[in-house]
Amino acid sequence: MRTLISSSPTLPSSLSTLSICGCQPLERLPNLANLSNLMTLYLSHIGVCEIPDLGELRMLEKFHLMDASNLINLDGLAHLELLEELSVNGCDVLRKLPSLSNLTKLRELKIIDCPFLSEIQGLGELEDLSFLLIKGCNQLTGVTGLDKLESLQQLMITDCAVIKKLPVLSALKHSWKLRITGAMAD
Incomplete structure (x- = not known):
């Protein structure tokens, strides 16, 4: 994954689903800003502290975040107005979520094992x-x-x-x- 990010920092804009799993040593995500068609994002067992460009994923409907033990914040979450499913699980140091008030399409919300939230x-x-x-x-x-x-x-x-x-x-x-x-x- 580190090689993918360093050799090709931009993912194809046609992606509708992105799943990055089992990359605990991964400290930085690829550039997400150009993923204008992304509807589903799964991030699991990653070592990132933040998710840059999260707020640019305006078409995102499903966001599942699991075991991001170093994640400090979810800046940009409030801009995902089409989001229908949100799961935040195992974020050991996350202390606060941005306000969810703009996520008016949200149907399912799971917040699990975030001990400092x-x-x-x-x-x-x-x-x-x-x-x-x-x-x-x-x-x-x-x-x-x-x-x-x-x-x-x-x-x-x-x-x-x-x-x-x-x-x-x-x-x-x-x-x-x-x-x-x-x-x-x-």
């Missing part, structure tokens, strides 16, 4: 969100905006030990699965 902003603006899983986020003290998610069908919040309070969930009229487990602080 302390807040998730903009959830209340995600009118089409039907699936929300938050698991193993041990610094997350609350989840605001849940009371505005009328389309939410499945809500699972597990193993988030310091969450102190959740909003009233009576507005979740279409929910058929609700799971909240793990020790919650008093």
Whole structure:
């Protein structure tokens, strides 16, 4: 992968799916700015600290990020207005997500094993969100905006030990699965 990046720093603009997996030593991604047709991005077991040009992927519908243990931020995420699926999993040092309020097409959101993530902003603006899983986020003290998610069908919040309070969930009229487990602080 390092050879690909150094010998050909620009990927074909016709790509609709890009999957980079199992490249933990990879510290820099190829240039993503010209991938104007990219609809699906899978990044797994990579060593990058950031994803430059993420905000340029305006056609992106699915973004799955797994085991990016050095990732510090997800700058540009707020510009992905067509995003329907977002999964952030195993980002060991990620402390904050950009506001999700612009991601109004988002239907599925998974945030798993991000132990230092302390807040998730903009959830209340995600009118089409039907699936929300938050698991193993041990610094997350609350989840605001849940009371505005009328389309939410499945809500699972597990193993988030310091969450102190959740909003009233009576507005979740279409929910058929609700799971909240793990020790919650008093």
